[in-house]
Amino acid sequence: MSETPVKVIVDLSKPKGQRESIVPLTEDEIAERELMAQEAEAEQAARDQEAADLAAAKQAAQEKLAALGLTESEIAAITGA
Amino acid sequence: MGMQLIETIEVTDTSAPLYLEFANIDQDGVDLLVTLSARAASGTPQYRSNYLWLNGLSSGFSAIRLSGNGSSTSSTSASNSYAPTMTGTSATASTFANAQYYISNYTSSENKAIALDSVTENNGTTVFMLIDAYQWANTDAITNVKIGGSTTFAQYSTASLYKITAD
Numbered sequence: 001m002s003e004t005p006v007k008v009i010v011d012l013s014k015p016k017g018q019r020e021s022i023v024p025l026t027e028d029e030i031a032e033r034e035l036m037a038q039e040a041e042a043e044q045a046a047r048d049q050e051a052a053d054l055a056a057a058k059q060a061a062q063e064k065l066a067a068l069g070l071t072e073s074e075i076a077a078i079t080g081a
Numbered sequence: 082m083g084m085q086l087i088e089t090i091e092v093t094d095t096s097a098p099l100y101l102e103f104a105n106i107d108q109d110g111v112d113l114l115v116t117l118s119a120r121a122a123s124g125t126p127q128y129r130s131n132y133l134w135l136n137g138l139s140s141g142f143s144a145i146r147l148s149g150n151g152s153s154t155s156s157t158s159a160s161n162s163y164a165p166t167m168t169g170t171s172a173t174a175s176t177f178a179n180a181q182y183y184i185s186n187y188t189s190s191e192n193k194a195i196a197l198d199s200v201t202e203n204n205g206t207t208v209f210m211l212i213d214a215y216q217w218a219n220t221d222a223i224t225n226v227k228i229g230g231s232t233t234f235a236q237y238s239t240a241s242l243y244k245i246t247a248d
Contacts, residue, residue, distance in 0.1 A: 005099045005233075006096060006097070006098050006099065007098050007099055007100035007101070007102055007227075007229070008090050008092070008096060008098045008100070008101050008102065009102045009104055010088045010090055010102065010103050010104065010242075011104045011105055012087060012088060012103060012104065012105045012106055012107060013104075013105035019088065020090065022096050022098065025099065025100070029100075032139070033099065033230060036132060036139070036163075036230050036231075037231075039161070039163065040130055040163060040230075040231055043130075043163060044126075044130075047150075050155065051150065051152065051153055054153045055152070055153075
């Protein structure tokens with residue numbers, strides 16, 4: 001494992017067998033990556049929250065159906081849960 | 082229509098790259114197909130994400146996504162090319178996500194349409210499946226494709242570039 005971030009480049013203008021090289025990221029790429037890491041973290045958090053909200057809504061809906069007198073199998077029959 | 086493998090990148094045990102890049106792509110095809118078989122080398126989630134760069138740009142993308150994660154489904158929009166196309170280290174050992182980017186009319190002077198079909202793999206409930214429809218708002222012919230950015234690729238991850246031809 002390398003300490004310096006690297007990328008694999010295949011330069012298709014070169015003959016086969018001479019195309020692939022492993023090069024360090026440029027400063028611009030490293031800076032861009034840091035921004036992207038923040039964006040990725042925010043998107044992951046949003047996705048996790050979305051999943052948690054959906055699960056909570058599902059649970060609340062099932063509890064309301066149960067309060068109306070539906071059995072577990074009847075709830076499962078209409079919700080697919 | 083013909084389909085021709087142009088080149089494959091396979092990650093070795095020592096390289097641990099963040100990005101896999103195809104440069105100076107010939108302009109003699111109609112469409113491009115990029116296939117990705119990917120596993121993260123680090124990080125604990127069960128799936129990780131990658132960006133797609135075209136001609137060195139990660140901007141200009143807009144997308145509609147249909148997805149499922151093992152417990153729910155959703156339809157969302159996005160303004161970037163960020164997509165879970167990589168199995169994470171918490172997923173079952175030796176499993177690799179598979180993804181396909183189909184880039185239509187890559188030499189044209191119009192905005193580009195791109196389809197992404199991906200599934201991360203896991204012998205368990207949590208797995209991310211998606212179909213994305215992208216527009217890349219850029220009229221330049223595509224000469225460079227780069228994928229990566231979330232974390233380093235594990236050994237045996239591969240990316241292949243295919244050219245779709247008219248004959």
